[in-house]
Amino acid sequence: MKKQTLKYYWHIHHGILLEPLTEPLKNRIKYIKEDKPKDEIELRLRLIKPVKGKLPSKFVKAAQARDKAAQAWVKAAQAWDKADQALVKAAQARDKAAQAWDKAYQARDKATQALVKAAQAWDKAYQAWDKATQALVKAAQAWDKAYQARDKATQALVKAAQARDKAAQALVKAAQAWDKATQTLVKAAQAWDKADQALVKADQAWGKADQVFVKAYQDNMPALEKLHEVECGCAYDFKKKTIFTKENGLEK
Numbered sequence: 001m002k003k004q005t006l007k008y009y010w011h012i013h014h015g016i017l018l019e020p021l022t023e024p025l026k027n028r029i030k031y032i033k034e035d036k037p038k039d040e041i042e043l044r045l046r047l048i049k050p051v052k053g054k055l056p057s058k059f060v061k062a063a064q065a066r067d068k069a070a071q072a073w074v075k076a077a078q079a080w081d082k083a084d085q086a087l088v089k090a091a092q093a094r095d096k097a098a099q100a101w102d103k104a105y106q107a108r109d110k111a112t113q114a115l116v117k118a119a120q121a122w123d124k125a126y127q128a129w130d131k132a133t134q135a136l137v138k139a140a141q142a143w144d145k146a147y148q149a150r151d152k153a154t155q156a157l158v159k160a161a162q163a164r165d166k167a168a169q170a171l172v173k174a175a176q177a178w179d180k181a182t183q184t185l186v187k188a189a190q191a192w193d194k195a196d197q198a199l200v201k202a203d204q205a206w207g208k209a210d211q212v213f214v215k216a217y218q219d220n221m222p223a224l225e226k227l228h229e230v231e232c233g234c235a236y237d238f239k240k241k242t243i244f245t246k247e248n249g250l251e252k
Contacts, residue, residue: 080198
């Protein structure tokens, strides 16, 4: 992979002497024109110039290290966002599976109650049939009526038993779906933890690289001041760290 060369400019920001571009220069120019005070725009744009001379090697090395750490941080943040979205999606899927399981459980419970009720009715009809059978000789018509009632109750019992079996199967299926959603949630949570750890590590690396960059910037300030005098020559205030000076035409 080809190593990217950083491009350095004077006064991209009014309080920073020089720095590498972190985005297309046209973006910064557009921002200055649209969002900065009108009395600052001309001076800001006039002093933004590319660095042409050779910069101190330690400064360049530190800047490259900080830029690399920043890119790693962005990548880690994107991975964290992706893992976080997967975690939310898995949690929603598990919640949906839990709701389906609850609904199936209630359906099975209702079917079980219907089965018990049908069994009780069948027992009652059976007892009536048995009593009518004993009195068959004396009450054949009553026996026939009780038999029909028992037959009807038997059909209701079979239908209730089938409904309960169906509800039980739905409960098993819902439980399996819940288990699967729970496994997905656990996996997504582990991925989220891993991405979060990577983000923290990348953030620490960026902070360390930024400290090295700041030190290199300060250590090489004499050389940078000399190069600025040759290439830019503006009245930059190195103590206050600003381009807004009386000599530059705008003091703030």
